[in-house]
Amino acid sequence: MKTRETWGTRAGFILAAAGSAIGLGNIWRFPGEAYEFGGGAFLLPYLFAILTAGIPLLLLEYTIGRKYRLGPPSAFRSIYRPAEGIGWWQNAIAFFLATFYAVIIAWALSYVFFSPSLAWGDDAGAFFGVEYLRAGEPLDFFEYRPAMLGALAAVWAVVLLIMAGGVRKGLELANRICIPLLLVLFGVVVVRALTLEGAAEGLNAFFTPQWDKIGDYEIWLAAYAQVFFSLSIGMGTMIAYSSYLKKHSELSTTAVTVGFANSSFELLAGIGVFSVLGFMSGEADVPIDQLVGTGGGVAFVTFPTILSQMPGGAFIGVLFFATLVVAGITSLISMVIVPFSSFEDRFGWSRKKSVLVLGLPMAAFSLLIYPTANGSSMVDAVDFAVSGYGLVLGGLATIVLAFATGKIKALAAEANRTSMLKLGNVWYTCLALTAVVLVYTLYKSIQGQIAD
Ligand code: PHE
Numbered sequence: 001m002k003t004r005e006t007w008g009t010r011a012g013f014i015l016a017a018a019g020s021a022i023g024l025g026n027i028w029r030f031p032g033e034a035y036e037f038g039g040g041a042f043l044l045p046y047l048f049a050i051l052t053a054g055i056p057l058l059l060l061e062y063t064i065g066r067k068y069r070l071g072p073p074s075a076f077r078s079i080y081r082p083a084e085g086i087g088w089w090q091n092a093i094a095f096f097l098a099t100f101y102a103v104i105i106a107w108a109l110s111y112v113f114f115s116p117s118l119a120w121g122d123d124a125g126a127f128f129g130v131e132y133l134r135a136g137e138p139l140d141f142f143e144y145r146p147a148m149l150g151a152l153a154a155v156w157a158v159v160l161l162i163m164a165g166g167v168r169k170g171l172e173l174a175n176r177i178c179i180p181l182l183l184v185l186f187g188v189v190v191v192r193a194l195t196l197e198g199a200a201e202g203l204n205a206f207f208t209p210q211w212d213k214i215g216d217y218e219i220w221l222a223a224y225a226q227v228f229f230s231l232s233i234g235m236g237t238m239i240a241y242s243s244y245l246k247k248h249s250e251l252s253t254t255a256v257t258v259g260f261a262n263s264s265f266e267l268l269a270g271i272g273v274f275s276v277l278g279f280m281s282g283e284a285d286v287p288i289d290q291l292v293g294t295g296g297g298v299a300f301v302t303f304p305t306i307l308s309q310m311p312g313g314a315f316i317g318v319l320f321f322a323t324l325v326v327a328g329i330t331s332l333i334s335m336v337i338v339p340f341s342s343f344e345d346r347f348g349w350s351r352k353k354s355v356l357v358l359g360l361p362m363a364a365f366s367l368l369i370y371p372t373a374n375g376s377s378m379v380d381a382v383d384f385a386v387s388g389y390g391l392v393l394g395g396l397a398t399i400v401l402a403f404a405t406g407k408i409k410a411l412a413a414e415a416n417r418t419s420m421l422k423l424g425n426v427w428y429t430c431l432a433l434t435a436v437v438l439v440y441t442l443y444k445s446i447q448g449q450i451a452d
Contacts, residue, residue: 004069005167006246012172013245014254016334019175020237021262022182023331024104025230027324028299029383030266031206031273033226035289037219040209045223050263053434054227056427057395058238058255060402063415065242066249071341072236075243080405086397087342090236093390094338097235099366100382101332102159106152107300108324113147115307115317124304149367155329156363162333163340164355167244171333178330185323190268192316193275202278205288206270218448221441224434225388231262234391234398237334240341252419273298280306299324336362388445392438399435 007013034042068075073087114120120127162170193199213219228234242251274288280302281288291302303320307313339362340354349357402408408431412423 008168015175017258018261019330020232020334022265024328026266027269031270037222038210038213040207041213045220049224049227052430054231055259056430057233061238062242062251063411065239066245067414069243071345072239073342074345090394094335097386098335102366105155105328108321109151110147111321120304125301128300160359178326182326189320190272193272196279198278198282199275202274206274217441217444228391229387234395236338240337252421396438399431
């Protein structure tokens with residue numbers, strides 16, 4: 001049998017796991033969610049979810065991956081034969097998420113090139129075609145369709161090239177280059193944001209708790225969904241990544257490091273985005289809450305508008321959108337590894353075959369579907385379905401499986417073989433609590449949807 005390729009170094013795996021976690025979810029998704037769900041009141045459920053669900057689930061996925069050294073379907077199958085389906089469910093989620101995520105990276109990439117000339121003029125909304133995204137007529141952005149398609153093709157070309165390189169020369173190398181670059185780019189952008197006039201107002205809006213909202217199950221579901229999305233859990237990504245770990249790799253401090261790095265990045269992104277919104281609100285004399293929205297709104301409409309009014313905006317624009325691209329690529333490859341590792345481990349495919357038979361069709365789907373009229377309106381829907389339900393269900397199924405098969409103890413023992421922090425009752429309790437919270441919020445949410 002061929003020996004399985006492994007990560008070259010411990011740092012290599014940590015960088016890759018952090019690279020997967022830190023992505024568009026931190027910069028593009030988190031600030032809007034936090035604001036929409038009660039500003040400071042969102043932070044509490046969010047932190048609670050990181051500690052009790054995020055880190056424990058990271059550990060669960062790392063352990064499963066390292067123990068079985070197989071892509072998600074085969075790993076689940078080794079735990080309990082019929083559970084293979086969980087892994088294929090995660091493949092379906094990965095397919096939709098990756099094909100849509102690439103589109104957002106492509107938007108960002110095209111904006112790297114639009115920024116120097118502030119190409120959106122004085123109507124960034126029309127330029128982006130936000131009306132169009134929300135059901136109106138096609139507008140200017142789509143006259144840029146060649147740019148969009150070119151950007152999307154470039155994103156996929158880079159991703160498939162990285163994938164073709166395998167673990168060390170592909171995934172690990174890409175993260176070694178991208179993560180330091182990301183820190184520099186992002187650092188400059190946040191410092192600039194914080195030194196803008198009005199930044200404090202923005203931060204107030206971000207950090208002011210709306211306590212009356214804390215009891216809403218929607219906030220809790222949103223916080224859990226954000227944590228799942230942001231830490232890349234529930235989709236088998238971390239199972240796939242850790243299936244390339246060496247048997248003796250340490251897990252617990254890695255999970256804590258990744259969780260901490262991701263949240264720090266996320267909070268900093270929130271601080272950066274809200275500083276800029278504070279500036280904008282002062283300039284335009286508009287209350288902040290009218291400036292935020294999720295999705296395309298903040299990054300591709302509000303931001304460009306602000307860049308046009310800000311000294312040095314063109315330069316910051318290039319850095320900001322490049323940050324999105326770099327952060328996005330390191331996450332996108334971790335989504336694509338899910339189907340790749342699944343088919344390779346289940347059906348003995350070679351990497352070359354995966355690139356041709358899985359990678360190219362994914363790229364084609366992404367290119368053919370999303371830039372079209374109906375496709376672009378799918379972006380929000382896919383984000384909602386995938387992150388709101390898909391990942392959360394994947395994570396829930398993993399927990400239920402571990403407990404129901406009684407394998408949870410064996411998994412803890414496997415992790416404890418090398419872990420500095422020993423997994424035991426606290427870990428079991430956190431996982432069980434997570435399952436209960438998820439079942440409850442999902443139930444409430446479905447009930448709510450039916451009632452509407
Ligand atoms: N964590 C990534 C982000 O924050 C998204 C992601 C989700 C990546 C699931 C892999 C798996 O953008």
